[in-house]
Amino acid sequence: MGLAGCHIPWNDPYPAGTTAKPILLRAFSAPPKHLDPVMSYSSNEWGIISQIYEPPLQYAYLKQPYTLEPLTLTRMPDVRYLNEKGQETTRDRAAFSEYTLHLRGDVRYQPHPAFLAPNRELSAERIAQLTTPYELPTGSRALTADDYAYAIKRMGVRAYQSPILDTMMAHIVGLKKYSENVSQAYEKLKETRSGGGFFDLRPYAIEGVQVVDTQTLKIRIKGVYPQFLYWLSMNFFAPIAWEVDAFYSQPGMKEKNLSLDTWPVGTGPYMLVENNPNFRMRLMPNPNFHAESYPCEASEGVSRALLDDCDQPLPRNGGVLYTLEKESVPYWNKFMQGYYDASGVSSDAFDQAVQLSSSGNIGLTPIMQEKGIRFLGGVQPTIMYFGFNMVDPVIGGLGENQRALRQAVSIALNMEEYISIFLNGRGVAAQGPLPPGIFGYEPPPVGINPFVYRWENGQLVRRSLDEARALLEKAGYANGIDPATGKPLKLYFEAVGASPDDQARLAWLRKQFAKLGIDLVIRATDYNRFQDKMRQGKGQIFMWGWNADYPDPENFLFLLYGKNGVVATGGNGVNYANYANPEFDRLFEQMQTLPNGPERLRMIRTMVHIVQQDAPWVFGFYPRALALYHHWYHNAWPNMMANNTTKYLRVDAAERVERIRQWNEPNRSALWIGLAALLGMGAGAIWLYRRRQQQRAREEGGSC
Known part of the structure; x- marks a missing residue:
C-alpha cells in the first residue's frame, strides 16, 4: 500500500525515479561488438558511438535533400585542386584535391582519466582493481587538429581492422605506403612486447595528412573525389586523443575489458558511463560539450512543430538508458506500458498497431490513437540481401553453371512473399543494389531485374519455378540432385539468432530452397561470431544489410567492388560476397569520381545489369521504416543519413510518468477477487x- 501511495507502478522495470528523469528510454537487441570508431561499422554500434564522437561534419537534421554542415569546424572545408607539381589548377585538370579543415576553438573532450598523466602510468595492482575507467580521477583538454590526424593514422594500422582502410588507401595520398610501414612496425612491437604496450603513432607521418597548426588540418586526396566530404561526416574520421590510446594500451587493461572498444572517449554531447552490454548501457550528457543549438531551419514539408525548440541548447535531453531486449514481444509490451519512448513494429504487433487503407496507406489503429502514439515512416536508403560467397567452390565463381545456380535461387526466393509474411508489407522487392532516393535507382520497368522478373501488362511478375528449375538443370543439378552424391544438393546458410521469429524465417527459407529440391542446412551462431565468419570469408550463403552512409550510389556499389572483398583485404573490406568482376570494377573506378549526370547514369545502368546477371546477391528488399513514438517524445524526424540525432530529442518526463501511472494501474477488483x-x-x-x-x-x- 505504501508503494501505491508513491505512485510507483508495480511493473516498473527501472530503478525508482528513472522514468521521472528527462532521459530517453531505449532498447537494444544485441550487445554491440565494437565501440572503437576505427573498426565499428554496424548500425547498432553507430547508434551509440555517434552520440559520443564528432567527425568534422554532420548532416543538417531537418533538411532535404540531405545537406552536410560543419560540426567541429568553423566552416565547410576549403577545397583546392592541384596538378602533379602541387600547383593550383582547375577541377577537370586536377591530379589532387586538397581539403583544408578549420577547427573550432571551443571543443573539449569529455572528462576521462586518460588526460591526467599519472593515470597513463598505473601499476598492475591498480589496473587489476578497476571495473570502469571512471574509478580514477578525470581530466580533459581541447580538441586539436592532431587528434583528427591521429585517427587517420590508427585507420592505417592493418591490425586494427578498419573496414574502410582499403577504400581510403585508394584516395588519401600516402596512406598506402604509411599503412605498410606502420603495420610492419606494429607487428614487430608485438613480438618484442608480449604483454602489450603503447604503440605511439605520433612519430609516423602520412604524406597527404598535414597538421598546419592546432586548429588547421589539410588532407590531400588523389584526383577528384567529391564523396570525400561524406566520409568526413562518419565515425572513422572522429578524433582520437593520443592520451586515450596510451591509457588503454597499458598492460592489464585489455584483460579488464578496458579499451576504446568498450569505453569510447569523444567530444560529443554524451559520454558512456555504464557499459553492461548483456543488460544495460547508459549515456549521460558530456559536461564539457561545446555550444550547439537546435536548428531553426527546415526544408519544405517538415512540420513547423519541429522548430519549437529553435535555438535551444543541445542536447535536449538528460541522457539515454539502453536496456537489452532480445525478444520483440517483451519490448513491445513495455513500449505499450510506456517504459520505452519509441518502438518499431514487429510482425506480432502489426495488427494491433497499424491499419492499412484500401490504397495501401499506413495509419494507426484506434488503440494507438487513444494512447496518443504517433508514427514516422518511409522507404529507407537501405538494402537487405542474401549474399553468395563468390569464392565458395559450389555457389561462387563467374562460370555459366555457377551463375545459373545463383539465378535459380534468386527466382525461388520469393521476396514478395517474404515481405508479406514477415514484414507485413513493409518493404519493396529490390531489383538491384541501389535503393530509392539514391542517384541511379530506376523503378521498373526501366530498372527491372530481367533475370528474376518479367514486365507484363504494366506489372512486375516474378519468373516461374519452372524457369528456375531449368536454370538449375543448366547448372548441373537437375531436380536439385548433386551428381557427385546422387542426393539433393546441400547448401549452407549462416544464420543469426534463435528467437521464434528467427526460426519462422529459417523455416520459410528452407522451404524456398526445397522447391528446387535443394537441402538447405542452417548453421546458426550469435551475431559477433557471424561477423567474424563473414570477415574470414567462411560462410556460403548469408543475409546481410546495408544502410547508406551517404546519399551517393558509390556507397552501395562499393559493396560489390572486387578490391573491397573481405578475403582480398584480409577481413577489412565491405564486399562480404567477395564478388569480383573486372568489367564492373573498371566501371566503378570511373563512375565514383563523376558528378551526377547522364554519363554517370549510363555507367550505373551497365554496372547494375552486370550484377543482375552475375547474381552475387539475391537482391532482397528495401525496408519501409515504421517507427512509433509516444506523445511525450518530441522532435523526432526520420533523417536517414544522420546517426547523431539523439541530441535533438526531448521528452516530457512529467507526462511520461502520468501516462505510465494510468496505463499500469493494478486491477484492484481482480486483486480482491484473487x-x-x-x-x-x-x-x-x-x-x-x-x-x-x-x-x-x-x-x-x-x-x-
Missing part, C-alpha cells in the same frame, strides 16, 4: 486439516 479466492482456499485447507487431525485423534483414542 485474494478472496486465496483466503477461501486457505480457510478450506485449515478446515480440512483440522478435520483430519480430529479424525486421527479419535482413531488413536479408540486404540488405547
Whole structure:
C-alpha cells in the first residue's frame, strides 16, 4: 500500500525515479561488438558511438535533400585542386584535391582519466582493481587538429581492422605506403612486447595528412573525389586523443575489458558511463560539450512543430538508458506500458498497431490513437540481401553453371512473399543494389531485374519455378540432385539468432530452397561470431544489410567492388560476397569520381545489369521504416543519413510518468477477487486439516 501511495507502478522495470528523469528510454537487441570508431561499422554500434564522437561534419537534421554542415569546424572545408607539381589548377585538370579543415576553438573532450598523466602510468595492482575507467580521477583538454590526424593514422594500422582502410588507401595520398610501414612496425612491437604496450603513432607521418597548426588540418586526396566530404561526416574520421590510446594500451587493461572498444572517449554531447552490454548501457550528457543549438531551419514539408525548440541548447535531453531486449514481444509490451519512448513494429504487433487503407496507406489503429502514439515512416536508403560467397567452390565463381545456380535461387526466393509474411508489407522487392532516393535507382520497368522478373501488362511478375528449375538443370543439378552424391544438393546458410521469429524465417527459407529440391542446412551462431565468419570469408550463403552512409550510389556499389572483398583485404573490406568482376570494377573506378549526370547514369545502368546477371546477391528488399513514438517524445524526424540525432530529442518526463501511472494501474477488483479466492482456499485447507487431525485423534483414542 505504501508503494501505491508513491505512485510507483508495480511493473516498473527501472530503478525508482528513472522514468521521472528527462532521459530517453531505449532498447537494444544485441550487445554491440565494437565501440572503437576505427573498426565499428554496424548500425547498432553507430547508434551509440555517434552520440559520443564528432567527425568534422554532420548532416543538417531537418533538411532535404540531405545537406552536410560543419560540426567541429568553423566552416565547410576549403577545397583546392592541384596538378602533379602541387600547383593550383582547375577541377577537370586536377591530379589532387586538397581539403583544408578549420577547427573550432571551443571543443573539449569529455572528462576521462586518460588526460591526467599519472593515470597513463598505473601499476598492475591498480589496473587489476578497476571495473570502469571512471574509478580514477578525470581530466580533459581541447580538441586539436592532431587528434583528427591521429585517427587517420590508427585507420592505417592493418591490425586494427578498419573496414574502410582499403577504400581510403585508394584516395588519401600516402596512406598506402604509411599503412605498410606502420603495420610492419606494429607487428614487430608485438613480438618484442608480449604483454602489450603503447604503440605511439605520433612519430609516423602520412604524406597527404598535414597538421598546419592546432586548429588547421589539410588532407590531400588523389584526383577528384567529391564523396570525400561524406566520409568526413562518419565515425572513422572522429578524433582520437593520443592520451586515450596510451591509457588503454597499458598492460592489464585489455584483460579488464578496458579499451576504446568498450569505453569510447569523444567530444560529443554524451559520454558512456555504464557499459553492461548483456543488460544495460547508459549515456549521460558530456559536461564539457561545446555550444550547439537546435536548428531553426527546415526544408519544405517538415512540420513547423519541429522548430519549437529553435535555438535551444543541445542536447535536449538528460541522457539515454539502453536496456537489452532480445525478444520483440517483451519490448513491445513495455513500449505499450510506456517504459520505452519509441518502438518499431514487429510482425506480432502489426495488427494491433497499424491499419492499412484500401490504397495501401499506413495509419494507426484506434488503440494507438487513444494512447496518443504517433508514427514516422518511409522507404529507407537501405538494402537487405542474401549474399553468395563468390569464392565458395559450389555457389561462387563467374562460370555459366555457377551463375545459373545463383539465378535459380534468386527466382525461388520469393521476396514478395517474404515481405508479406514477415514484414507485413513493409518493404519493396529490390531489383538491384541501389535503393530509392539514391542517384541511379530506376523503378521498373526501366530498372527491372530481367533475370528474376518479367514486365507484363504494366506489372512486375516474378519468373516461374519452372524457369528456375531449368536454370538449375543448366547448372548441373537437375531436380536439385548433386551428381557427385546422387542426393539433393546441400547448401549452407549462416544464420543469426534463435528467437521464434528467427526460426519462422529459417523455416520459410528452407522451404524456398526445397522447391528446387535443394537441402538447405542452417548453421546458426550469435551475431559477433557471424561477423567474424563473414570477415574470414567462411560462410556460403548469408543475409546481410546495408544502410547508406551517404546519399551517393558509390556507397552501395562499393559493396560489390572486387578490391573491397573481405578475403582480398584480409577481413577489412565491405564486399562480404567477395564478388569480383573486372568489367564492373573498371566501371566503378570511373563512375565514383563523376558528378551526377547522364554519363554517370549510363555507367550505373551497365554496372547494375552486370550484377543482375552475375547474381552475387539475391537482391532482397528495401525496408519501409515504421517507427512509433509516444506523445511525450518530441522532435523526432526520420533523417536517414544522420546517426547523431539523439541530441535533438526531448521528452516530457512529467507526462511520461502520468501516462505510465494510468496505463499500469493494478486491477484492484481482480486483486480482491484473487485474494478472496486465496483466503477461501486457505480457510478450506485449515478446515480440512483440522478435520483430519480430529479424525486421527479419535482413531488413536479408540486404540488405547
